[in-house]
Amino acid sequence: xxxxxxxxxxxxxxxxxxxxxxxxxxxxxxxxxxxxxxxxxxxxxxxxxxxxxxxxxxxxxxxxxxxxxxxxxxxxxxxxxxxxxxxxxxxxxxxxxxxxxxxxxxxxxxxxxxxxxxxxxxxxxxxxxxxxxxxxxxxxxxxxxxxxxxxxxxxxxxxxxxxxxxxxxxxxxxxxxxxxxxxxxxxxxxxxxxxxxxxxxxxxxx
Amino acid sequence: xxxxxxxxxxxxxxxxxxxxxxxxxxxxxxxxxxxxxxxxxxxxxxxxxxxxxxxxxxxxxxxxxxxxxxxxxxxxxxxxxxxxxxxxxxxxxxxxxxxxxxxxxxxxxxxxxxxxxxxxxxxxxxxxxxxxxxxxxxxxxxxxxxxxxxxxxxxxxxxxxxxxxxxxxxxxxxxxxxxxxxxxxxxxxxxxxxxxxxxxxxxxxxxxxxxxxxxxxxxxxxxxxxxxxxxxxxxxxxxxxxxxxxxxxxxxxxxxxxxxxxxxxxxxxxxxxxxxxxxxxxxxxxxxxxxxxxxxxxxxxxxxxxxxxxxxxxxxxxxxxxxxxxxxxxxxxxxxxxxxxxxxxxxxxxxxx
Numbered sequence: 001x002x003x004x005x006x007x008x009x010x011x012x013x014x015x016x017x018x019x020x021x022x023x024x025x026x027x028x029x030x031x032x033x034x035x036x037x038x039x040x041x042x043x044x045x046x047x048x049x050x051x052x053x054x055x056x057x058x059x060x061x062x063x064x065x066x067x068x069x070x071x072x073x074x075x076x077x078x079x080x081x082x083x084x085x086x087x088x089x090x091x092x093x094x095x096x097x098x099x100x101x102x103x104x105x106x107x108x109x110x111x112x113x114x115x116x117x118x119x120x121x122x123x124x125x126x127x128x129x130x131x132x133x134x135x136x137x138x139x140x141x142x143x144x145x146x147x148x149x150x151x152x153x154x155x156x157x158x159x160x161x162x163x164x165x166x167x168x169x170x171x172x173x174x175x176x177x178x179x180x181x182x183x184x185x186x187x188x189x190x191x192x193x194x195x196x197x198x199x200x201x202x203x204x205x206x
Numbered sequence: 207x208x209x210x211x212x213x214x215x216x217x218x219x220x221x222x223x224x225x226x227x228x229x230x231x232x233x234x235x236x237x238x239x240x241x242x243x244x245x246x247x248x249x250x251x252x253x254x255x256x257x258x259x260x261x262x263x264x265x266x267x268x269x270x271x272x273x274x275x276x277x278x279x280x281x282x283x284x285x286x287x288x289x290x291x292x293x294x295x296x297x298x299x300x301x302x303x304x305x306x307x308x309x310x311x312x313x314x315x316x317x318x319x320x321x322x323x324x325x326x327x328x329x330x331x332x333x334x335x336x337x338x339x340x341x342x343x344x345x346x347x348x349x350x351x352x353x354x355x356x357x358x359x360x361x362x363x364x365x366x367x368x369x370x371x372x373x374x375x376x377x378x379x380x381x382x383x384x385x386x387x388x389x390x391x392x393x394x395x396x397x398x399x400x401x402x403x404x405x406x407x408x409x410x411x412x413x414x415x416x417x418x419x420x421x422x423x424x425x426x427x428x429x430x431x432x433x434x435x436x437x438x439x440x441x442x443x444x445x446x447x448x449x450x451x452x453x454x455x456x457x458x459x460x461x462x463x464x465x466x467x468x469x470x471x472x473x474x475x476x477x478x479x480x481x482x483x484x485x486x487x488x489x490x491x492x493x494x495x496x497x498x499x500x501x502x503x504x505x506x507x508x509x510x511x512x513x514x515x516x517x518x519x520x521x522x523x524x525x526x527x528x529x530x531x532x533x534x535x536x537x538x539x540x541x542x543x544x545x546x547x548x549x550x551x552x553x554x555x556x557x558x559x
Contacts, residue, residue, distance in 0.1 A: 046287055054278035062274065068282045075290040111351075111383040112390065118418065118448065120390045120411075126273035129266070152270075158450070167270045170236050172229055189227070190451055196223040203266070204222060 013037035017044075031088040042079065049095050056169070057099045059125045059161070061107060070102040093175040100179065118156055125160035127152045144203075151202040159195035166192060218253060225263035235264045355379040356397075359508015361484070366391075369404030373485035376505050377431075398429040400485045403443075417465075420446045426457075427482045436465040439481045479526070487529040493522040499539065500556075507532045509554050516558040517545060 013036050022030060022044050033041040050071070057067035074095070078085065088094045112120060119125070129145050129152075152160065158180065165171045165179065177188035217231075225231050234242040250257055356362055356376050364372040364380065368391060374380050378397025386392070391410040402425045403410045412419040414430045424443020430436045438447050439462040447463055448454035455463055455473070462476040483490050489506055491499060496519040500511045509532065521543055527535050536547045536554070548555040 046290075050283060050286070051278050054282075055272060055275045058274065058276060059272070064276060064282075068278075068286060072286045072289050075286070076293045079290065079293075110387070111392070112387050120392075122389075123274060127270050128273035130269045130271060148266075156448070156454075163270060164272065166232060167236075167267050168272060170233070187451060192227050193223070194451070194453075196226050199226075200221075200223045203262070 010036065013039075016040055019044075027089060027091045028087060031085075031091055031094075035082045035085050037082065045091060046075065049092060052092065052169070053095055053099050056096055057103050059164070060100065060103045060119060061112075061121055062123055066106060067099075067103065070099055070106065074098045074102055090171075090175060092169070093171060093179055096169075097179055118158060119161075121157075124157040125164050127160050127163060147202050148199065151199050155195050155198060159191055162188060162191045163195055217249060218256070220256070220259070222259050222263055225260060226266060231263070232267055235267045350384040351381055352384050353379065353381050357508060358505050361487075368406050368408075370410065371402045371404075373400040375399060375429075375484055376508065395428060395430065397431060398427070398484075400427045400482050401425065417447060417449050420448065427485075432467075434465070434467050434469065436463075437481075438463045439476050441478070441482065483526075489527040489530065489535065491523050491525045493524055495519055495523075496521050499523060503532070503535065503554070509549075509552050511554045511556065513556045514545075514558045517556060 012033065015033070015038065017025070017033075017040065022041075025033075030041060030045070034045060053071055053074075054064075054067055057070060058064060061067070078098070107121075127149075129148055155163075162176055162180065165176045166173075171179070173188045173192075174185045176192075177183075177185045180188060180191070182188050182191075220228070230242060231246075233240065234246045250260060354362065354364055354374060356374055356378050358376050360376050362374045364374060366372065366382070366386075368386060370391070372380060372393075375398040378395070378399060380393055380395055380399060382391075382393040386408065389408065391406075391408050392413060393411070394413045401410075401412070401421070403421050410421045412421075412428055414428070414436060415433070417430075417436055419426070419428060419438055421443065424445055425441040426443070426445055427439040427441070428437070438445065438457065440457040440459055442459050444459075445457050446454055447457065455471070457463055457473075460475055462474050462481065464472045464474065466472075477492075479488055480490055480492055489502065491502065494502070496513065496517070499521065500513060503509065504511050523539065523542060525535075525538050525542070527538070532549065532554070536549070539545070540547055544559055546557040546559050548557065
């Protein structure tokens with residue numbers, strides 16, 4: 001097999017950065033270096049985000065083969081188009097959008113997903129509280145934890161997705177709005193607040 | 207200083223859920239050594255009474271995580287990377303095109319199909335239920351989508367493979383999978399339809415774009431003719447109407463949910479003949495004005511109605527027609543409203559007497 005169309009050899013595409021240098025670079029610069037054809041930067045991106053992409057993608061379908069396949073398609077596509085890709089402020093949320101788009105497209109083709117108001121995969125974005133958590137100082141901690149877990153299961157999958165993005169993936173509301181297809185940031189806030197309101201009833205019943 | 211004072215005031219009034227939803231607070235909890243630490247450490251010493259709430263919020267934020275988080279296997283990690291590096295260059299405009307601007311597939315997959323009502327009625331349940339049940343989705347061949355579309359003047363009845371019967375009104379379009387998957391029965395509706403859903407364990411979902419109606423086994427009517435405006439009327443059973451923000455309303459029998467153009471939601475009772483009479487071929491006018499009458503007649507009979515500008519729009523016409531011809535309906539209107547009419551093929555003229 002021939003390698004992908006080799007990018008132009010320029011100083012930028014050949015420059016070697018250390019791990020530390022990459023970590024200090026803003027996402028825009030890392031992305032720009034990738035777009036200029038720097039293969040070391042591509043490796044860095046793959047190494048850093050492959051595992052996150054996989055666990056995020058898995059939430060839509062629970063099918064690791066499909067997610068792996070979609071990851072491969074996404075990376076091939078990005079490399080093919082690298083010269084024409086625009087600026088990217090956050091590589092992680094950009095890649096999340098790509099993998100999500102690819103997976104949803106495939107699920108729709110199979111007819112197991114509708115236009116995404118609600119993911120039909122029952123376990124989509126299941127959240128659990130880690131068991132070591134100390135919620136309140138009482139004997140019924142374990143029971144409380146179970147109740148919260150149940151309340152989390154009752155949320156809509158989109159609400160859980162927003163919570164995961166907010167807490168686990170540490171994304172801002174504007175990134176969440178972007179990934180979840182809201183034109184306004186306040187819609188993402190609303191989604192989260194509605195979820196929190198239902199959780200609060202279980203955590204601190206009034 | 208001023209600025210800080212404001213912050214303290216604001217956070218002082220926070221309840222648990224406010225902390226849980228606050229981006230600045232979350233980023234401190236996740237990175238306690240970051241830039242916001244100076245603020246929060248001081249804030250907590252200033253607001254000891256809130257410390258329990260803060261601790262609770264922090265614990266929840268830290269402990270929420272994926273329930274199912276499989277690791278990408280070493281084998282897959284290596285394979286994907288290698289395949290990506292070795293992938294052949296694909297010429298522009300061919301192959302696996304993707305854009306970073308997701309677009310709806312509905313528009314592209316379904317061409318415009320005009321199908322006569324006769325054929326629609328013949329279309330019947332030949333789909334054999336697949337009893338092979340899988341727990342997790344597996345790779346399946348892409349399914350074929352069926353499109354049923356009625357122009358003005360045509361109504362049809364569709365019997366689906368699962369036993370569900372759908373009356374599709376004129377100027378309406380229903381799209382569904384040739385064979386429903388094991389997990390879900392999904393149909394997409396533009397326009398109006400009456401559903402008699404067969405209970406079979408799988409949820410039945412009517413997709414209306416931004417809103418969805420979910421049912422288990424029930425009879426109900428859905429109308430959505432333009433973006434934003436919507437009505438769902440439940441005859442029996444139980445349905446759930448939900449939107450993209452997670453809002454949801456559960457309807458009880460004989461309740462109707464209406465959303466108008468402004469997005470205002472109302473829940474009322476309804477007159478069965480008025481709302482679902484159409485499926486039994488009952489054309490009903492209830493204090494209808496000129497515009498409503500013309501709209502109804504042109505949809506119902508698939509005709510173009512021209513109206514003499516001299517005719518005033520001060521009608522409040524009521525009338526009920528059971529499977530009547532266009533001629534008879536116009537005769538009734540003529541008598542009550544003192545106008546005249548002319549039928550010329552697919553054209554109707556209303557004339558001032």
